[in-house]
Amino acid sequence: MGNLGYEGGGAATVGVALFITCFNDTLFPETGRATVEVLERLGVEVDFPQAQTCCGQMHFNTGYQREAIPLVRRFVDVFDGYDAVVAPSGSCVSMVRELYPMAADLAGDQRLAERIEAFVPRVFELSEFLVKKLGITDVGAHYPHRVTYHPTCHSLRMLKVGDAPLELLRSVRGIDLVELSEAEECCGFGGTFAVKNADTSAAMLSDKLRRILDTEAEVCTAGDNSCLMHIGGGLNRLRAGVGTVHLAQILASQTGEA
Amino acid sequence: MEIKLSDAFSPGPTPTFEQSARESLSDSQLRRNLGKATQTIRRKRAIAVEEMPDWEELREAGRVLKERVLRHLDTYLLQLEDSVTRAGGKVHWARNADEANKIIAGIAKDHGSEEVVKVKSIATDETKLNEYLEGEGIHAFETDLAELIIQLAGETSSHILVPAIHKNRAEIQELFKAKLGKESLSDEPSDLTEAARLYLREKFLGAKVGISGANFAVAETGTICVVESEGNGRMCTTLPPVLVTLMGIEKVIPTWRDFEVFMQLLPRSSTAERMNPYTSFWTGVSEGDGPQEFHLVLMDNGRTDVLADEIGRQALNCIRCSACLNVCPVYERTGGHAYNSVYPGPIGAILTPQLVGVGDPGPDSLPYASSLCGACYQVCPVKINIPQVLVHLRGKVVRHKQDRGGPREKLDPENIAMQTVAKVFSDQELYERAQKFARIGQWPLVRGGSIGRLPGRLAGWTSVRDLKPVPEQSFREWWRQNRGTG
Numbered sequence: 001m002g003n004l005g006y007e008g009g010g011a012a013t014v015g016v017a018l019f020i021t022c023f024n025d026t027l028f029p030e031t032g033r034a035t036v037e038v039l040e041r042l043g044v045e046v047d048f049p050q051a052q053t054c055c056g057q058m059h060f061n062t063g064y065q066r067e068a069i070p071l072v073r074r075f076v077d078v079f080d081g082y083d084a085v086v087a088p089s090g091s092c093v094s095m096v097r098e099l100y101p102m103a104a105d106l107a108g109d110q111r112l113a114e115r116i117e118a119f120v121p122r123v124f125e126l127s128e129f130l131v132k133k134l135g136i137t138d139v140g141a142h143y144p145h146r147v148t149y150h151p152t153c154h155s156l157r158m159l160k161v162g163d164a165p166l167e168l169l170r171s172v173r174g175i176d177l178v179e180l181s182e183a184e185e186c187c188g189f190g191g192t193f194a195v196k197n198a199d200t201s202a203a204m205l206s207d208k209l210r211r212i213l214d215t216e217a218e219v220c221t222a223g224d225n226s227c228l229m230h231i232g233g234g235l236n237r238l239r240a241g242v243g244t245v246h247l248a249q250i251l252a253s254q255t256g257e258a
Numbered sequence: 259m260e261i262k263l264s265d266a267f268s269p270g271p272t273p274t275f276e277q278s279a280r281e282s283l284s285d286s287q288l289r290r291n292l293g294k295a296t297q298t299i300r301r302k303r304a305i306a307v308e309e310m311p312d313w314e315e316l317r318e319a320g321r322v323l324k325e326r327v328l329r330h331l332d333t334y335l336l337q338l339e340d341s342v343t344r345a346g347g348k349v350h351w352a353r354n355a356d357e358a359n360k361i362i363a364g365i366a367k368d369h370g371s372e373e374v375v376k377v378k379s380i381a382t383d384e385t386k387l388n389e390y391l392e393g394e395g396i397h398a399f400e401t402d403l404a405e406l407i408i409q410l411a412g413e414t415s416s417h418i419l420v421p422a423i424h425k426n427r428a429e430i431q432e433l434f435k436a437k438l439g440k441e442s443l444s445d446e447p448s449d450l451t452e453a454a455r456l457y458l459r460e461k462f463l464g465a466k467v468g469i470s471g472a473n474f475a476v477a478e479t480g481t482i483c484v485v486e487s488e489g490n491g492r493m494c495t496t497l498p499p500v501l502v503t504l505m506g507i508e509k510v511i512p513t514w515r516d517f518e519v520f521m522q523l524l525p526r527s528s529t530a531e532r533m534n535p536y537t538s539f540w541t542g543v544s545e546g547d548g549p550q551e552f553h554l555v556l557m558d559n560g561r562t563d564v565l566a567d568e569i570g571r572q573a574l575n576c577i578r579c580s581a582c583l584n585v586c587p588v589y590e591r592t593g594g595h596a597y598n599s600v601y602p603g604p605i606g607a608i609l610t611p612q613l614v615g616v617g618d619p620g621p622d623s624l625p626y627a628s629s630l631c632g633a634c635y636q637v638c639p640v641k642i643n644i645p646q647v648l649v650h651l652r653g654k655v656v657r658h659k660q661d662r663g664g665p666r667e668k669l670d671p672e673n674i675a676m677q678t679v680a681k682v683f684s685d686q687e688l689y690e691r692a693q694k695f696a697r698i699g700q701w702p703l704v705r706g707g708s709i710g711r712l713p714g715r716l717a718g719w720t721s722v723r724d725l726k727p728v729p730e731q732s733f734r735e736w737w738r739q740n741r742g743t744g
Contacts, residue, residue: 020733020734022683022689024733025693025732025733025734026693026696026728026732026733027726027728027729028729028733029729029731029732029733029735029736030729032733032736032737033733036737048734048737048741050686050734050737050738050743053683053684053685053686053689054683054689056683058679059676059679059680060649060653061630061652062652062656062676063625063649063652063653063654063655063656064656064673064677064680065653065656065657066657067676067677067680068680070680070684071680071683071684074683074684098646099649102569102646102649102650106653153629153630153631153632153633154630154632156632157633157636158632184633185587185631185633186587186629186631186633188587188629189629190628190629190630190631191629191630193626193628193629193630194718194719194723195715195716195718195719196276196718197275197276197279197588197626197627198722199276199279199280199283200276200279200283200588200591200592200627201629201718202721202722202723203283203289203591203592204587204588204591204629205723206722229725230723232726233719233722233723233724233725233726234723236708236723236724237710237722237723237724
């Protein structure tokens with residue numbers, strides 16, 4: 001992973017490819033714009049390969065794995081030339097890092113398996129790229145709001161980003177960061193699980209919402225818009241008056257708005 | 259709550275997880291009982307594990323040992339047969355549940371026994387041994403407190419370690435009053451256990467045949483091990499003159515020394531104890547001490563099929579600690595009955611469909627009974643990558659439907675939608691066109707800045723959640739506008 005030739009803070013010319021994810025591209029463009037803003041503020045040169053579409057996670061995790069294989073190949077073709085790939089999504093990055101090798105095995109394609117093995121260590125979730133790769137926790141953000149953080153399952157247990165998102169949030173000026181109880185428990189999203197097992201998903205969501213409301217936060221943040229769409233959709237249905245904002249947008253904020 | 263006695267291991271179809279979960283989710287007493295119980299045991303387990311400096315190394319050792327067993331299963335099983343026979347026991351081989359039940363009933367009949375006492379055993383739940391014996395005129399008494407509770411209630415287990423976890427003590431008090439003829443009985447745990455103890459003591463002393471499962475069986479020595487908390491297991495394995503043990507073939511371990519690893523992993527993971535109260539070991543028969551006749555029934559019942567699956571076979575590493583159930587956010591809310599299997603929770607979701615085979619809507623729904631949050635993998639003492647196996651099995655379920663299903667499976671709206679979306683994602687132009695189409699197509703659904711109701715199968719989303727409409731500009735359009743197309 002040392003191929004960036006870059007260790008610790010300060011300005012340097014680093015090039016990354018932004019893996020926006022189809023979900024953010026279509027539904028949450030503001031998260032993509034915020035990611036670009038944060039990275040460029042830190043002196044990182046951002047490229048956006050426009051041939052990218054979807055990493056194939058929805059298909060693969062729902063069992064449509066043969067259908068996901070062309071998407072896996074496409075992803076590797078699009079991003080393979082870059083030194084680092086950064087995405088504002090723990091879930092999509094864990095698909096690439098954890099499940100692409102399984103997809104290559106299923107395809108029975110040794111060449112693809114080798115390419116994936118060499119490639120996946122260069123794919124990062126945004127907070128781990130900032131904290132673990134660049135060694136930066138203070139990105140110069142200002143966000144004077146009461147915020148609680150939900151660690152998403154894939155970033156926590158598959159990518160093991162640890163406290164990286166919290167370290168970033170603690171350095172945000174003006175923020176009132178409040179701890180979420182039973183924070184590490186799943187919110188109940190789980191991709192197509194939210195539709196296939198809608199009742200169980202709703203039961204998990206109701207407990208997560210209760211804990212969020214208990215914090216009296218204005219905003220719940222996380223590193224994944226998929227979980228936030230689920231949590232935010234529930235908060236909105238309740239007219240709870242609590243918003244959801246992706247971590248990247250808080251980090252990009254300098255005016256206090258996100 | 260509805261009482262179900264048929265499950266994935268019984269003949270005939272079983273309901274899907276979604277259908278059963280819907281029912282249990284609305285049971286507020288169940289939700290409270292389970293939430294309280296799983297949260298308590300989860301916290302205690304975390305403490306018991308934290309005090310072990312080498313926990314991760316132990317987990318790795320457990321995984322490696324179990325994998326070695328699976329790699330050389332044939333060798334270890336023959337060695338076990340040899341060791342047990344040399345120690346004076348008799349070994350029987352059963353290809354399936356029916357063969358296992360017949361062997362055990364035959365042994366009981368040979369001794370003219372109309373009553374047998376049982377140590378808690380999931381293997382015997384899997385074969386439906388009690389029902390089979392009943393049909394042969396033999397009554398099996400469960401002696402584990404929780405097993406006794408559900409047997410008296412006419413229910414099935416909802417947890418692999420704490421079968422009556424869905425019941426609270428007030429419910430047990432009522433049950434014992436009615437079934438054990440106790441008119442005055444408090445709901446104090448000590449009074450409830452005393453009532454059970456008095457009832458069971460008679461059975462222990464009278465039974466000619468004891469039946470157990472096995473936590474481990476040592477190939478090297480022929481020693482069988484049962485790990486328990488109440489002492490009922492010790493009674494069943496020492497008092498009756500005849501002892502029969504039914505075990506799945508994957509429970510064999512190579513050497514006596516391997517207990518060093520498993521006896522550290524199992525109690526802490528299951529009951530959050532440094533050591534469980536009763537660990538019984540026996541090797542064949544010993545003259546003048548304990549049972550004078552010992553039978554070991556080695557059962558396959560689908561296990562060799564699981565072994566043939568390179569990714570799925572890790573499910574056979576399971577040491578039945580139940581840590582994955584206790585930590586699972588799905589299990590905590592639906593309870594075990596929703597899984598319609600003697601193996602509920604995350605381990606059940608990967609074990610059941612593999613043991614009974616893919617192609618039945620009930621078991622096929624189990625790999626989907628997970629949000630893939632990964633909490634189970636994190637606590638598993640033998641590092642079974644449950645989320646990975648879940649995803650693998652979802653693939654098998656879908657491929658089975660696509661390749662072997664009839665027109666109904668092929669024309670399933672989900673299948674068609676997934677095929678279409680995959681094609682769209684395979685082409686940049688189609689993808690960008692779909693983004694625009696979504697923006698335009700959503701207008702009939704948007705009300706006051708959000709979508710409150712979706713059609714068809716997507717309606718599950720909007721049952722409790724609003725949906726944010728697709729915004730005016732995609733990220734890529736913004737990028738092009740600001741950075742050009744280069």
